[in-house]
Amino acid sequence: MARVVAVHGIGKQTLSEDTLRRQWLPSLNDGLARADHAERLSESDVAVAFSGDLLRPDGEFLAAGDPPYTAADVAEGFEQDLLLAWWQAAAESDPAVVPPDAADTLVATPRSVQAALRALSGSRFFANLALRAMVFDLKQVHHYLTDPDLRAKALARVVDQISDDTRVVVAHSLGSVIAYEALCARPGHQVRALVTIGSPLGIPNLILHRLQPAPVQLGGQPRGVWPGGERLVWTNLAEDGDVVALVKDLRPSFGPHVRCARVHNGSHAHDAAAYLTDRLCGQAVKDGLA
Known part of the structure; x- marks a missing residue:
């Protein structure tokens, strides 16, 4: 092994x-x-x-790549909170990223989600990453932490590889x-x-x-x-x-x-x-x- x-x-x-x-x-x-x-x-x-x-979503004819996610697909709660945390962190380390307005956009709303995705798309961290891929990344973290069946399967993949x-x-x-x-x-x-x-x-x-x-x-x-x-x-x-x-x-x-x-x-x-x-x-x- x-x-x-x-x-x-x-x-x-x-x-x-x-x-x-x-x-x-x-x-x-x-x-x-x-x-x-x-x-x-x-x-x-x-x-x-x-x-x-x-x-990975199941394949479909005439479709390829990540699902066609938009800002509207960023779920309330965990996904919006993580997205806004990414925005704050990106603004602190990248001068090209407009910082969020703590009085307005740090509150999770559809408007703040759109602003966050727009700001992050211009960051060096998310450079060249399509919006749908950015949203898909959020959902991958969310699904692992909230879907017991997915979590158990992913954990088993790692546990099975660890031998004496x-x-x-x-x-x-x-x-x-x-x-x-x-x-x-x-x-x-x-x-x-x-x-x-x-x-x-x-x-x-x-x-x-x-x-x-x-x-x-x-x-x-x-x-x-x-x-x-x-x-x-x-x-x-x-x-x-x-x-x-x-x-x-x-x-x-x-x-x-x-x-x-x-x-x-x-x-x-x-x-x-x-x-x-x-x-x-x-x-x-x-x-x-x-």
Whole structure:
């Protein structure tokens, strides 16, 4: 079985296990090389826990790509709240994004949704991403957290890939939420390194409070359950411009043992490859393989 399990994030519904392995493997090896790790991972060393197909709409003749979502399809509650949080974060890190007016547009209304999508479409983070794809990304996060059947199937994909030989789990974006819950659901696992990149795990109310198992209250603040034993080292990497990783420091939410670091991904703030090739990511994977 694989020593490294990779868990992808949102927007991968048209890909597959083999496609993602071919994309991730060179980047993982580049990160290891920057961390002065002589060994290169082979295809048999890396397994991809793929769940994108669970979120892919059934095919129809004369239709292709993401569903033709519009601003009107952004549901009230979770989806509107997450969209507005993305807008606020994008405005704080990207001068090209007009900031929301706290007195008006931060209240979730159809008008504010349209304004948020319009503002984000001009950001470097969402550059070249179609509106329907942006809305689909929102819905993927929402569906995972609120659809028990989908959640169980996605978790099973990850749990099934983690064997006694697995030493490292690298998880990107929404995949970090799935990987975290999968490790919690597999007590006694032998994983030594959990590496989360571009993770939304620390977002209060929207993500943190919805995790399974539920966070415990510690000093009046929610604290996520530790996803392993004493040997597990959890490293979280976040880029300042990564809108999905709204909370860069996970220590207040999961305890002081999480190693948190900021990295620099340039114009591809949320791109998995940019994270994987960073020396700090390579070092975290190297430590887990040692």
